[in-house]
Amino acid sequence: MKYALVTGGSRGIGKAICLQLAADHKYNILLNYHSNMAAAEETKSExxxxxxxxxxxxFDVSDLEATQTSIESWRSENPGAIIEVLVNNAGITKDGLFIWTNQEAWSKVIDTSLNGFYNVTQSLLKEMLRKRYGRIINIVSLSGLKGNPGQVNYSAAKGAMISATKALAQEVGKRKVTVNAVAPGFIHSDMTSNFDEEELKKLIPVNRFGDPEEVASLVCFLASERSSYITGEVININGGLYS
Structure with missing residues (x-):
């Protein structure tokens, strides 16, 4: 039985990805969440x-032991199951000018995005290499490419994920495991709910924010066999804001 694991999959972009992978590719879904059980249960039902x-x-993706324990426990209960697709989507923001950013706000953002990428990918990669097939898709950000004032911590975390994507792709390509990154711009989600959409959309050539389903469609293409000659890439999905 084939599965796709989506971290931070209960809401927003993560939820849209879970639904699209199920609809387009009939993957069974492993939905990782950290605290919002009600949202996770709702997405599970959908x-x-x-x-x-x-x-x-x-599990908290920033906790290596918890991540490994959860995945290994699931594997022991599902010995015939194969995780073919990993979407590293979990991430948090703790925005503020760098001069006022305390160590906790710095470390927590880095730990969730960058160390979360390490913790979850490490737990799944060996099996993908043994099976000689896998799709790893890292959800990064416009902030990781362009840099965003007030988000030095988030920009640092996502920028590092972009570099890791390119390096890992070169290590595992011969085993038919591809590693790509998707960099959303302004997408309707909890993270952008406090943004001034009317002002910001003036900066976007297509004159609107994106929808989570649009990001999910791109992820689903990268998760398919049709994308087998694409690896080590960072694909922008931002309405032309920064390409």
């Missing part, structure tokens, strides 16, 4: 309504 399995894995 995924299962499509006709595939959805299992919830509660």
């Amino acid at each position: 995924v299962e309504a499509i006709g595939v399995k959805c299992e919830l894995l509660k």
Whole structure:
């Protein structure tokens, strides 16, 4: 039985990715979440309504031991299952000018995005290499490419993920494992709910924010066999804001 694991999959872009992977590719979904059980349960119900399995894995991606324990426990209970697709989507923001950014705000953002990428990918990569097939898709950000004032910590975390994507792709390509990054711009989600959309959309050539489903469609293409000659790439999805 084939699965896709999506970290931070209960809401926003992560939820849209879970639903699209289930609908387009009929992948069973492993939905990782950290704290919002109600949202995770709701997404699970919507995924299962499509006709595939959805299992919830509660762990903090920044905690290596918790991540490994959760994944290994699931594997022991599902010995025939294969995780073919990994979407590293979990991330948080703690915005503010760098001069006022305390060590906790710095470390927590780095730990969730960058160390979370390490913790989850390390736990799954060996099996992908043994099976000689895998798709790793890292959700990064416009901030990681352009840099964003007030988000030095987030820009640093996502920029590092971009470099890691390019390096890892070169290590594992011969085993038919691809590694790509998707860099959203302004997308309707909890993270952008406090943004001044009317002002910001004036900067965007297509004159609007994107929808989570649009990001999910791109992720689904990269998760498919049709994308087999694309690896080490960072694909922008930002309405032309920064390309």
